[in-house]
Amino acid sequence: MHPRPQLSGNSKTLRLIRAGFCHDCLYLSVCCFQMLRFLLKKPHRTAGAAVALLSVIAAAGDFASSSPPSDHTSGLGFPSQHQFVGSTAPPTDADKDDCKCGKGCLSKNSIANAASVVSPAVVNISISQGGFGRGIGSGTIIDPDGTILTCAHVVADFHNGKAYNKGNVTVMLQDGRNFEGRVVNADHHSDVAIVKIKSNTPLPSARFGNSATLRPGDWVVALGCPLSLQNTITAGIVSCVNRKGSDLGFEGVGREFIQTDCAINQGNSGGPLVNLDGEIVGMNVMKVMAADGLSFAVPIDIVAKIMEHFRKRGKVMRPWLGLKMLDLNAMIISQLKERDQKFPDVDWGVLVPMVIPGSPGDRAGFRANDVVVSFDGKPVESINEIVHIMGDRVGVPLRAVVVRRGNKYVNLTVVPEEAKSS
Incomplete structure (x- = not known):
């Protein structure tokens, strides 16, 4: 094969060729360009040669338009999807690496790479139960000091809100090492537990992401x-x-x-x-x-919030209002207004369809079918917002604004109690 011509990059014409052809057909386009320049310098050449050359250029254009785009750009220069598994395209250096088109794009190595980052920190947890069997579960080392995140039901039993260890905890790492584990905290409601092991050397650990972005x-x-x-x-x-x-x-x-x-x-x-x-x-x-x-x-x-409760007071503190609540949206509000013409004229809020007798909400004066539109001075559109505002403030008075039938606005003050574990 003849060596490919070197491009100086100084010619405006060459720059146009670069812009007009993909990398795969750039070599062919440059050869055609140089041949055309040679014919123009030799006017005695036959017209047939020029016609033949134009045919070659046309074929090159057809080749460029019919060839599939490269792995990361389409024919218009925009990112395109990757080729599906089973493609017959020959492997390239780019195929060996992750996708270059941006964070979050799936390539053939994305899942393997994600797993390889976390796998060393994943552990096997077994519980010996007085010689009568073994409970099996999994966990993740979240700190090199040996702090392990796992499910509460794997390592603990609960009675009257109190956690009791199921038995002796054995933790096996991916490298085959075994450690005796100690249950530090366990919360029945969230099913979150923390186990601790001791190691003379730092252990592989995994980092937390953000589930809110999923x-x-x-x-x-x-x-x-x-x-x-x-x-x-x-x-x-x-x-x-x-x-x-x-x-x-x-x-x-x-x-x-x-x-x-x-x-x-x-x-x-x-x-x-x-x-x-x-x-x-x-x-x-x-x-x-x-x-x-x-x-x-x-x-x-x-x-992460549960672990912060563990760190502060060794247990999870959950405020309880005694209110059944429902997020409102345009469709639900429309249905409620069809059933009751005096339903409040609201565009958003949290409906209270039921108040538990004797609860903090009942003592504060909440009524069934109240719509909460403000809590602790902040407008609310969802139950999660109310829960977030309460946080762990048990025994702290909180103001609420509710709207009742006939568009009557009422200010209430409620004092949350600690929720009982069940």
């Missing part, structure tokens, strides 16, 4: 030790970012889960759910029996 359809990776099989990795997408516990039959204080279609089995509980950046965005807690493709995780933002 969207339905985002790729996630679940890791754990299901059925005692260490280093098991499954992948899927987020199906719902805020699946309410009431939708799953859980009563009491509201809980929310991340729903995914990752394969989760017995022993996955406590393992991490991570995004493509290798950050923990959830803790796997359960799957729905006889319902393939449904698994759930506690959002890592909630886990």
